[in-house]
Amino acid sequence: MIADFTYQTPTKLIFGKGVIEDLPEVMASFGKTILMTYGGGSIKKIGLYDKVKTLLKDFTIVELADIEPNPKYDPSVITGAKLCKEKGVDVILAVGGGSVLDCSKAISVCAKYDGEGWDLISGKVQAKDALPIVDILTLAATGSEFDSGCVISYTAISDKRAYGDPLLYPAVSFLDPTYTFSVSPWQTACGTADAINHVLEQFFSSPTSLFNDGIMISALRSLMTNVKIALKDPKDYAARSELMYVCSWGCNGILANGAGYSGWPMHSIEHALSAYFDITHGAGLAIITPRWMREILSEKTVERFVTLGTSLFGFPKDLPAFDMAQKVIDAFYSFFEETGIPMHLAAVGVKAEKIGEMADHILACDDTSASWVYVPLDKAALVRILEASM
Numbered sequence: 001m002i003a004d005f006t007y008q009t010p011t012k013l014i015f016g017k018g019v020i021e022d023l024p025e026v027m028a029s030f031g032k033t034i035l036m037t038y039g040g041g042s043i044k045k046i047g048l049y050d051k052v053k054t055l056l057k058d059f060t061i062v063e064l065a066d067i068e069p070n071p072k073y074d075p076s077v078i079t080g081a082k083l084c085k086e087k088g089v090d091v092i093l094a095v096g097g098g099s100v101l102d103c104s105k106a107i108s109v110c111a112k113y114d115g116e117g118w119d120l121i122s123g124k125v126q127a128k129d130a131l132p133i134v135d136i137l138t139l140a141a142t143g144s145e146f147d148s149g150c151v152i153s154y155t156a157i158s159d160k161r162a163y164g165d166p167l168l169y170p171a172v173s174f175l176d177p178t179y180t181f182s183v184s185p186w187q188t189a190c191g192t193a194d195a196i197n198h199v200l201e202q203f204f205s206s207p208t209s210l211f212n213d214g215i216m217i218s219a220l221r222s223l224m225t226n227v228k229i230a231l232k233d234p235k236d237y238a239a240r241s242e243l244m245y246v247c248s249w250g251c252n253g254i255l256a257n258g259a260g261y262s263g264w265p266m267h268s269i270e271h272a273l274s275a276y277f278d279i280t281h282g283a284g285l286a287i288i289t290p291r292w293m294r295e296i297l298s299e300k301t302v303e304r305f306v307t308l309g310t311s312l313f314g315f316p317k318d319l320p321a322f323d324m325a326q327k328v329i330d331a332f333y334s335f336f337e338e339t340g341i342p343m344h345l346a347a348v349g350v351k352a353e354k355i356g357e358m359a360d361h362i363l364a365c366d367d368t369s370a371s372w373v374y375v376p377l378d379k380a381a382l383v384r385i386l387e388a389s390m
């Protein structure tokens, strides 16, 4: 069935080879002074930095570089907001992956707020205004280019928060798959694992519908097929373009319209892992996924696994439901491993002695034990998942 919903996405997507030629016209509609944000230098290596500077030669450009993966409130968001205020910035141009986009989203609201920006990000204060954001995406993964969320880390207090507000939708996102040709095998695998997890977070909910299931199974099939092609041939345009488009659907609600809310528990767990150990988001998710699946497998959830087993993996329909579920979990584990992700948290730097503290942190940030979560997870369940993932 389709449950009631309200839906609006204001972001304009401009997709295809060479689309950034339209950049000057798009930027001119927002003003003259631009804060251009980017990461540690990948956009310079692929020639995108020079291309943007040439296209925008008639604008005033203020730059914020060195935005790190798992973008930091201090210094990046604080510095960016200060620059916007001091230089009278009209619009932010984010050029990079999800971290650059997320950092820019946080800057966009902090630039219009006179108090402590973390109060907005941590949900203590509601933002009233934001600078517009345009982005040029260079990594297919988060879906930040098409959603109203950002995820920001505050290292001093070991916190990483998912922050959502309709003010954070980018106004325009330029998606040229050729800019993802240079993404490393590791980031390609982790970005795809992130997008796969976004689908799974929404697939495991109730109620659901044939229509939603169909879209989500197609998304999973496309991601799982095309990542293998992109890992073999990083410049395969067909594969990179499908990855880019499908990833964009991850977090903007389309997949969940008319379905129950799942609570996104794997993201709650992963955000604690990267808050404590600064690990790559998609790797953490890939490692948690099969362990979370085993934890939630029950009479209530088993039909969801059966649908994945028959429709995605093509397992025989006459397999007993719980056997099918175990095969589905094993299939996801093997798939992630084949893409090069080590399937143990210890291998990405997580220390077991922090498990109890992280479980408390998860419950304090996002109440995964709440009754509205598809399968509520209390502290004991969180600890079991984390221990099994080590």
Ligand code: NZQ
Binding pocket: 038, 039, 040, 041, 042, 043, 046, 067, 068, 069, 070, 071, 096, 097, 098, 099, 100, 102, 138, 139, 140, 141, 142, 143, 144, 147, 149, 150, 151, 179, 180, 181, 182, 183, 184, 187, 190, 191, 194, 251, 267, 281, 282
């Ligand atoms: O910093 P640079 O030099 O740009 O290098 C980046 C970075 O080292 C590199 N990279 C990006 N594009 C490249 C490239 N390298 C070569 N060629 C290119 N074309 O890749 C590295 C990782 O970049 P990052 O932006 O961190 O990756 P991703 O896009 O996966 O973003 C991860 C962040 O997004 C958050 C995650 O928690 C994490 O902080 N998320 C945001 C969401 C959202 N806004 O909706 C939802 C997600 O669930 C997620 O939580």
Ligand code: ZN
Binding pocket: 142, 194, 195, 197, 198, 267, 281
């Ligand atoms: Zn994610």
